[in-house]
Amino acid sequence: MSVKKFFWEDPYRTTLDAKVTSVTDNVITVDRTIAFAFSGGQASDCGTINGYNIIRAEKVGKEIFYTIDGEHDINVGDEVIIMIDWEKRYRIMKLHFAAEIILELVYKNFGYPEKTGANISDTKARVDFVWNGNISETFPFLYSEANRLIELNLPITSDFSNVEDEERYWEVLDFGKVSCGGTHLKTTGEIGLIKLKRDNIGKNKERIEITLVNS
Numbered sequence: 001m002s003v004k005k006f007f008w009e010d011p012y013r014t015t016l017d018a019k020v021t022s023v024t025d026n027v028i029t030v031d032r033t034i035a036f037a038f039s040g041g042q043a044s045d046c047g048t049i050n051g052y053n054i055i056r057a058e059k060v061g062k063e064i065f066y067t068i069d070g071e072h073d074i075n076v077g078d079e080v081i082i083m084i085d086w087e088k089r090y091r092i093m094k095l096h097f098a099a100e101i102i103l104e105l106v107y108k109n110f111g112y113p114e115k116t117g118a119n120i121s122d123t124k125a126r127v128d129f130v131w132n133g134n135i136s137e138t139f140p141f142l143y144s145e146a147n148r149l150i151e152l153n154l155p156i157t158s159d160f161s162n163v164e165d166e167e168r169y170w171e172v173l174d175f176g177k178v179s180c181g182g183t184h185l186k187t188t189g190e191i192g193l194i195k196l197k198r199d200n201i202g203k204n205k206e207r208i209e210i211t212l213v214n215s
């Protein structure tokens with residue numbers, strides 16, 4: 001089974017009509033959705049299906065299984081309304097692309113260090129590297145270049161590289177083209193001001209945490 005993922009076609013959409021395709025206790029699937037499920041380090045959306053809170057979203061292959069809370073009266077074949085928490089989604093989108101910019105800048109200017117982890121929530125993003133030394137020494141350069149890209153308000157393209165396998169990418173001309181299945185902004189300028197923080201997470205392991213200044 002495969003759910004049509006409208007969060008890729010229009011990540012700014014906040015409501016969507018859908019049809020229920022399966023119900024197992026409190027776990028349901030639908031024929032199409034706007035509610036993103038955790039993938040690639042990006043947090044799941046918060047939202048509701050016919051007013052019932054989505055307490056878990058799990059991506060398995062091309063399908064997404066939603067666990068909703070409490071007793072419900074949803075049955076297979078029902079038409080339902082999916083709604084997402086837009087403020088949370090938008091913060092995630094901003095932090096996600098801020099992290100993408102920082103990652104690309106580190107890769108291109110500091111010898112492509114190994115990335116060991118990444119996570120994007122609605123409060124902060126982080127990217128972890130194998131790194132010899134204090135990664136905060138890169139911050140003046142990262143701030144300068146990231147702010148330049150943000151101030152230029154460059155268009156961000158996001159599309160399929162392989163439709164059948166649901167492989168996607170984002171691209172900013174003259175900056176980068178990267179495989180990524182997350183939800184993306186339309187322009188870099190939407191990110192706004194960012195703040196970077198260094199964390200040493202082990203021997204030769206450094207973390208960059210990214211937060212939004214005005215959020």
